[in-house]
Ligand SMILES: Nc1ncnc2c1ncn2[C@@H]1O[C@H](COP(=O)(O)OP(=O)(O)O)[C@@H](O)[C@H]1O
């Protein structure tokens with residue numbers, strides 16, 4: 007059987023939902039569909055999830071919520087009208103929003119409950135439409151399906167025992183329509199995954215029912231070797247490994263959520279990225295092992311912004327037992343996670359996502375702790391870093407990747423702040439100034455892909 011996931015771009019209007027229904031109908035193996043909230047219909051449009059977040063902002067700041075609710079209901083109304091299904095659903099949707107606003111007192115919990123409505127309402131109306139066109143479909147909430155998650159608002163993680171319960175879904179006589187992006191905690195609260203998390207739900211369900219294939223339908227036909235918004239007509243990848251995809255999606259390939267790989271890779275369930283607007287194209291397959299590693303060592307290049315590095319210099323650092331452990335303890339005390347730790351004999355840097363300092367953790371406090379507990383000769387901080395990451399299983403077989411890449415960067419006047427090679431040797435990271443990020447990506451891309459077409 008196949009589990010299919012449709013992203014917000016595939017479900018943004020009645021017209022798109024009709025395409026989705028055709029895709030479901032055209033293959034009897036497609037027994038479970040995980041759906042997102044309606045996404046953008048055009049570049050300037052607003053995703054329903056963002057409208058729900060705006061509603062939360064209005065409510066918590068004491069502003070009027072009527073308009074925000076109307077805007078959300080209008081979006082669903084235009085879909086319901088276009089599909090010609092029971093408009094009674096709209097009343098239920100509005101009542102649900104009002105009920106959450108009136109009854110949930112915790113700010114975080116209210117935000118998660120509101121955000122979940124985007125996918126929840128969409129799943130209900132898609133199920134109604136499928137039945138109307140003769141498909142025996144049934145809406146099923148994540149709770150009923152068995153998606154039990156940790157109680158971390160906006161950052162849920164699956165509780166492993168969920169897989170056993172999910173397994174029974176394969177016996178359903180209906181095509182199940184499950185809202186993506188959230189689960190239920192042990193206390194029965196709604197908790198959402200990080201943004202883009204419907205991909206995660208799809209992967210969890212695919213693993214739970216031991217699907218033969220997880221099809222992820224979106225608005226592009228392939229995963230490309232670089233973001234199609236940054237490189238014109240980038241090379242289309244036909245096959246990519248879980249490991250390669252994990253590295254690339256983590257560092258900017260937003261087409262598939264990096265956390266969605268964990269459930270499927272353990273059971274080696276293949277994932278296909280496919281286009282709702284062009285379903286005849288096979289798309290990109292994510293697998294455990296590629297059939298052949300081509301001559302070309304690099305499969306993809308991604309870039310992501312918003313990093314800060316903290317560098318410490320200390321003479322004879324290499325002789326000081328426990329230096330790194332104490333540094334990591336400081337990060338743990340401040341509830342910070344890190345991305346890379348490039349090091350030399352007398353210096354060490356940690357690279358972190360800058361947004362972690364938006365909350366309770368303050369950069370000044372971390373630096374004060376480092377000075378106090380590690381007594382370095384010097385500490386300095388660099389903000390506004392971007393990371394450009396090159397990835398490929400074939401990299402470890404090839405000599406000269408670093409030289410080829412640094413040459414491309416220097417020829418384009420890009421100053422490299424730091425280099426780090428992953429221990430698995432399938433990725434290499436170059437930290438550059440944010441202002442140089444796109445130039446760096448283009449320079450490296452043309453170095454590896456300029457002669458390859460499509
Ligand atoms: N390397 C890449 N290959 C293909 N698409 C990419 C890549 N990097 C980023 N994207 C972007 O990912 C988008 C699809 O992901 P997303 O917006 O989450 O879709 P959905 O609405 O289906 O969930 C594409 O429109 C594209 O702009």
Ligand SMILES: N[C@@H](CC(=O)OP(=O)(O)O)C(=O)O
Pocket residue numbers: 012013014015042043045053055056124186187200201202203204205
């Ligand atoms: N709707 C949620 C979850 C999601 O996965 O959406 P999309 O499929 O549009 O990326 C979000 O916007 O974050």
